[in-house]
Amino acid sequence: MSRSVNVVVVGATGAVGQEMLRVLEQRAFPVGRLRAVASARSAGGTVTFRGESVTLEAPSPEVFEGSQLALFSAGASVSREWGPIAASKGCLVVDNSSAWRMDPDVPLVVPEVNPHRIANPPKGIIANPNCSTIQMLVALKPLHDAAGLLHIVVSTYQAISGKGARAVDEFTQQQAAQHEGREAPVSVLPGVLAGNLLCDWKHDASGYSEEELKMIEESRKIMELPALHVSPTCVRVPVRNAHSESVWARFARPITRDEALSLLRSAEGVVLDDAVGPAKHPQPRAVSGQDPVHVGRVRHDPSDPQALSLWVVGDNLRKGAALNAVQIAERAFATR
Ligand SMILES: NC(=O)c1ccc[n+]([C@@H]2O[C@H](COP(=O)([O-])OP(=O)(O)OC[C@H]3O[C@@H](n4cnc5c(N)ncnc54)[C@H](OP(=O)(O)O)[C@@H]3O)[C@@H](O)[C@H]2O)c1
The missing domain is CATH 3.40.50.720 (NAD(P)-binding Rossmann-like Domain)
Known part of the structure; x- marks a missing residue:
């Protein structure tokens, strides 16, 4: 340019x-x-x-x-x-x-x-x-191109910065209040997040939250797959920045872990962190401030040859x- x-x-x-x-x-x-x-x-x-x-x-x-x-x-x-x-x-x-x-x-x-x-x-x-949808689809796109995505089951672990600057401030105040034995302030967040997990979005009559419905509808539109099955559960976690996601995806044909690793290794916008062992997986503290979506814990589903499990972490303020x-x-x- x-x-x-x-x-x-x-x-x-x-x-x-x-x-x-x-x-x-x-x-x-x-x-x-x-x-x-x-x-x-x-x-x-x-x-x-x-x-x-x-x-x-x-x-x-x-x-x-x-x-x-x-x-x-x-x-x-x-x-x-x-x-x-x-x-x-x-x-x-x-x-x-x-x-x-x-x-x-x-x-x-x-x-x-x-x-x-x-x-x-x-x-x-x-x-x-939506930030959660972006990082999930960056990770799944190379696998979809190879094997045809049919169904995604995703649980999110969403950082507080995703709710804006005032929510981050309130979380800091909640932590200080807990530390000092005072009642934690609750006005921006829907409850006390320090030491807790919250389903932090409005829900409709179906029981799904707005965030979950966004993940369903937006994934279908972006992927141009109107019949894509998407089954999300969205959760706010006491992490300042960078969303994590546990993703299970089913494809139209069998796909092995080795094939998935090879596809992810060369995928645009993805860093494959596939070291195995305690705390070797992509973590929000390390990914915060980084541009690529980090993917790790790539596992073949032992009960379904057409399915894989992944752990996906991205900076919601940057890539999201x-x-x-x-x-x-x-x-x-x-x-x-
Ligand atoms: N946070 C994320 O990770 C994330 C990810 C994807 C998308 N988004 C979306 O991005 C948008 C902003 O999110 P955020 O997290 O940055 O929120 P935020 O920290 O609360 O910031 C909101 C911004 O909007 C401005 N604003 C509020 N009312 C306004 C008005 N009437 N006219 C002009 N400016 C106004 C605020 O200005 P003042 O300082 O003057 O109030 C502030 O600059 C939201 O739609 C959110 O859904 C956020």
């Missing part, structure tokens, strides 16, 4: 927005002018980009004028309201929220999985999938959000 791109980051003070600024800088994305947007509460404050202060602005139509790229991570209602306005001003919108993911005219993209969907998005908007969005933008502007 040679020419510069004027960029608006919406949600620039948030957990994803801050990571977005870091990723743009680290990958030397050719940012010309950067405008940083947050809520009206933050307007007039600053964020830092390439060592310089950038003044925060509240959303307005003018903020998108003269820019070619708008990276949104300020929640679904902000994206619903301001995404089409940004697109009407000529920006390619890459949206991290759930607002547009299931719109048939909005591509839902993981560059390692369905890059062909990036060109010419009908509404000028491309959606970034900011990095994936910037990778989409890199590919989009490489051909413009």
